[in-house]
Amino acid sequence: MAADDSHRAGIVAVAGRPNTGKSTLVNALVAEKISIVTPKPQTTRHSIMGIVDRPEGQLVFVDTPGLHHSGGRRLNRVLNRNAGASIAGADLALLLIDARGWRDGDEFALRQLERSDVPVVLAINKIDLVRPRSALLPLLEESAARHDFLDIVPISARRGENLERLLAVLLAHLPPGPPLFPPGQKTDRGLDFRVAEIIREKLLLALREEVPYGIAVQVERMERDGELLRIEAVIWVERRSHRGIVIGRGGRVLKQVGQAARAELECLLGRKVYLQTHVKLRENWSENEAALRQLGYDPCR
Numbered sequence: 001m002a003a004d005d006s007h008r009a010g011i012v013a014v015a016g017r018p019n020t021g022k023s024t025l026v027n028a029l030v031a032e033k034i035s036i037v038t039p040k041p042q043t044t045r046h047s048i049m050g051i052v053d054r055p056e057g058q059l060v061f062v063d064t065p066g067l068h069h070s071g072g073r074r075l076n077r078v079l080n081r082n083a084g085a086s087i088a089g090a091d092l093a094l095l096l097i098d099a100r101g102w103r104d105g106d107e108f109a110l111r112q113l114e115r116s117d118v119p120v121v122l123a124i125n126k127i128d129l130v131r132p133r134s135a136l137l138p139l140l141e142e143s144a145a146r147h148d149f150l151d152i153v154p155i156s157a158r159r160g161e162n163l164e165r166l167l168a169v170l171l172a173h174l175p176p177g178p179p180l181f182p183p184g185q186k187t188d189r190g191l192d193f194r195v196a197e198i199i200r201e202k203l204l205l206a207l208r209e210e211v212p213y214g215i216a217v218q219v220e221r222m223e224r225d226g227e228l229l230r231i232e233a234v235i236w237v238e239r240r241s242h243r244g245i246v247i248g249r250g251g252r253v254l255k256q257v258g259q260a261a262r263a264e265l266e267c268l269l270g271r272k273v274y275l276q277t278h279v280k281l282r283e284n285w286s287e288n289e290a291a292l293r294q295l296g297y298d299p300c301r
């Protein structure tokens with residue numbers, strides 16, 4: 001692709017409090033599931049790039065962990081640091097809030113962005129939940145008064161509404177330059193990571209309360225065997241009692257998680273998958289710096 005002056009390229013950090021729809025948006029823009037999505041807050045734990053190519057330019061979105069008051073476990077502090085580092089390295093920040101109104105958590109996220117000095121576009125997401133649409137007008141006014149946003153764009157990530165307009169607004173604020181990634185590449189993350197995340201998503205969906213927050217997934221082996229892909233993964237839990245909960249009575253929970261993950265992996269990979277999972281205990285891993293690094297929660301990624 002020609003790197004002429006009319007071509008733009010840059011990094012857009014997608015930020016906001018947990019559960020505002022950041023990952024849903026990145027997936028919708030890239031038109032592929034790059035990042036896992038659940039109804040639970042604090043689903044995303046890594047900065048994950050989703051790359052969008054348009055004739056006018058390339059937008060590299062960085063999905064970030066939801067910004068939150070990081071009291072509590074060390075993992076939470078790492079997640080905030082990680083999101084902060086992604087924002088600091090971006091050309092633009094895209095702050096997502098929920099169309100049902102500003103909350104303290106949104107204000108906290110905005111303050112983090114203001115500290116970074118990166119210009120901010122505001123996307124008001126989940127407009128499908130607001131009827132009539134004119135009910136959004138006071139929120140637009142209130143938002144404009146809270147910060148000098150480059151622009152404010154109402155969207156529905158889930159329904160794909162107004163996303164082309166959002167892309168046009170973002171592109172207009174990116175610097176001229178050649179693509180940062182080879183056109184056609186959709187994410188910076190490898191297959192191991194995506195497989196582990198899909199398994200973690202199914203665990204988040206299957207488990208309740210605090211258990212999923214103490215879970216990490218690591219792919220130990222991936223091997224082609226003819227038409228089959230054999231995958232071995234470890235599910236790390238941080239309390240002895242969680243092991244039994246993840247496995248479930250008679251192995252029921254783990255079986256259900258494995259089936260759901262396998263079905264999605266087969267779709268993603270276009271081949272049959274044999275998935276083997278082992279549940280292992282690593283006590284309090286989410287409080288332990290060395291364990292966090294080993295499990296891929298490097299504050300710099």
Ligand SMILES: Nc1nc2c(ncn2[C@@H]2O[C@H](COP(=O)(O)OP(=O)(O)OP(=O)(O)O)[C@@H](O)[C@H]2O)c(=O)[nH]1
Binds near residue numbers: 020129
């Ligand atoms: N109604 C509606 N729901 C949405 C929309 N976008 C996302 N959601 C839902 O909001 C929930 C959270 O979505 P995520 O994409 O995981 O949110 P997130 O901001 O990435 O969350 P964290 O990773 O925890 O920070 C999911 O249940 C989504 O289906 C939308 O436009 N409309």
Ligand SMILES: [Mg+2]
Binds near residue numbers: 022023036037063065
């Ligand atoms: Mg997310």
